[in-house]
Amino acid sequence: MITICAATRGGMEFKMRRFVIIPDVTCDMSAEIREYFSVDEYVTGYVHINDDSLRTMLDWTQISRKDFYKTLENRKNSVSSAAASPEEYYRIFKKYAEEGCDIISMSISSKISATYNIAARAAARIRADFPDVRIACVDTLRMSGSFGLLVAYACELRNDGKSFDEVVAWLEENKNRVHQMGPIDDLTFVARRGQISSGKAIMGNLVGIKPMGDSNSDGYVTVLTKVKGIKRALAATVEYVKEMATDAKDQYIFIMHSDREAYAEELKAAIEKTIECKKVFVSDVFSGCGTNIGSGMVCVYFMGDAVSENCEREKEVLTALINKDQAR
Numbered sequence: 001m002i003t004i005c006a007a008t009r010g011g012m013e014f015k016m017r018r019f020v021i022i023p024d025v026t027c028d029m030s031a032e033i034r035e036y037f038s039v040d041e042y043v044t045g046y047v048h049i050n051d052d053s054l055r056t057m058l059d060w061t062q063i064s065r066k067d068f069y070k071t072l073e074n075r076k077n078s079v080s081s082a083a084a085s086p087e088e089y090y091r092i093f094k095k096y097a098e099e100g101c102d103i104i105s106m107s108i109s110s111k112i113s114a115t116y117n118i119a120a121r122a123a124a125r126i127r128a129d130f131p132d133v134r135i136a137c138v139d140t141l142r143m144s145g146s147f148g149l150l151v152a153y154a155c156e157l158r159n160d161g162k163s164f165d166e167v168v169a170w171l172e173e174n175k176n177r178v179h180q181m182g183p184i185d186d187l188t189f190v191a192r193r194g195q196i197s198s199g200k201a202i203m204g205n206l207v208g209i210k211p212m213g214d215s216n217s218d219g220y221v222t223v224l225t226k227v228k229g230i231k232r233a234l235a236a237t238v239e240y241v242k243e244m245a246t247d248a249k250d251q252y253i254f255i256m257h258s259d260r261e262a263y264a265e266e267l268k269a270a271i272e273k274t275i276e277c278k279k280v281f282v283s284d285v286f287s288g289c290g291t292n293i294g295s296g297m298v299c300v301y302f303m304g305d306a307v308s309e310n311c312e313r314e315k316e317v318l319t320a321l322i323n324k325d326q327a328r
Contacts, residue, residue: 019102019134019164021155022092024083024115025056026108027148028256030283034058037155043092045115046082047287056081056288068287069259069295081291083115089122093135097126102134102164106151106171109141109219136168138175142219144289145256145301146178152252176217176306179314181240182267182299183210183233185260212236214314217307224315225322232325234263237300238270239321244304244314249276254301258285263298271300 020040023029029039045056049071054062063071071077089105096103105123107116116139123135140147150171157167210233213223227233245251253271257264264282271280285293308314 016163017100017102017134019104019158019167020096021104021106021151021158021167022096023106023147023151024108024119025058025286025288026113026115026143027058027106027151028144028283028285028289029058029148029151030281031059033148033152033254033281033283036281037152038159039151039155040096041092043084043089043119045084045288047291048078048080048082050078054287056286056291058286060284060286063287065259065284068290072290072294079291081288083113083118086118086121086125089119090125093122093126094129097130097133097135100133103136104154104164104167104171105135105137106140106147106154107137108143108147110139111141111218112143112220134164136164138168138171140171140175140219141217142175142178142215144285144293145254145283145299146180146215146219148256148283149178149252149254149301149303150175152254174303177246177303178215178301179244179304179307180215180221180299180301181212181237181244181318182255182297183212183227183230183237185210185230185263185296185298212318214311214318215307216311217309222311222314224311224318227322230263234267234270234298236318236322236325237267238274239325240318241271241300241302242275243317243321245275245277245302246304248302249278251277251303253277253280255280255282255298256285256301257282257298258290258293259295260298267298267300 022041024043025045047054047056105119107119110116120137123137126135140150154167210227211223212225213221216222255264255267268280268282
């Protein structure tokens with residue numbers, strides 16, 4: 001059965017087919033967030049730990065948070081992630097196509113993962129098998145909380161009666177406006193990924209160096225500066241959001257953490273105290289993104305002006321805020 005709803009255009013009522021919004025697991029949206037925004041479904045992936053393969057879920061049913069991040073910290077373990085297959089995507093899309101629903105598929109940045117291309121292959125099959133079903137694949141050019149924030153706004157627009165085309169257009173126009181900020185509290189995993197030497201990681205951990213960065217236009221994190229001490233890093237994060245967010249009172253703010261729940265809650269309290277917004281949500285970085293992030297991150301995600309080339313403007317703003325704090 002095709003689900004339809006009434007809408008008006010030019011004073012005349014017409015019928016719109018229901019459409020679903022399906023992100024992949026790297027959106028890092030907790031059960032609370034998914035329920036709040038009425039996320040229809042998400043596509044899982046896989047995390048390979050040595051000889052075992054587990055589903056990447058937006059919960060810790062497959063492996064506990066503590067055990068997962070402890071596994072990542074052990075250099076002896078081989079850990080990698082993988083997206084769902086085209087066939088798995090097709091089966092999920094087909095379920096909704098058979099119900100007569102149109103589909104918006106949202107994926108982690110294609111610069112980071114092959115997920116978008118996999119979803120697009122499955123979508124091509126759906127178009128051939130169900131000619132009446134509309135399906136759009138959106139490359140969010142974001143990951144984790146910045147991806148999740150786009151999903152949240154897409155669902156809210158849909159829930160408020162916006163059309164399929166209006167939601168897709170909004171996503172394409174606004175995906176480069178999602179920013180993030182926050183520190184990495186432990187450089188051990190960064191060193192394990194080959195981004196810095198083990199010696200620098202050990203020294204950085206000893207003296208409390210916290211790299212802080214924003215997302216560039218491809219969804220990769222660009223380190224803008226390094227701050228000494230977690231308290232100063234969290235304070236700088238709040239100031240950055242205050243400076244960079246546009247119309248914060250009309251925004252949702254997401255906070256994601258990789259095994260740093262206490263810092264995430266501290267950051268939430270600070271934001272709620274100093275920034276007027278719709279609502280602040282806290283969620284884990286689950287195993288899909290956690291495999292490539294490691295433990296120790298706490299980050300805020302919000303909407304601002306379009307990200308500048310190479311994050312040059314963002315670096316200027318953060319540097320100025322930190323210099324101002326140090327001058328006090």
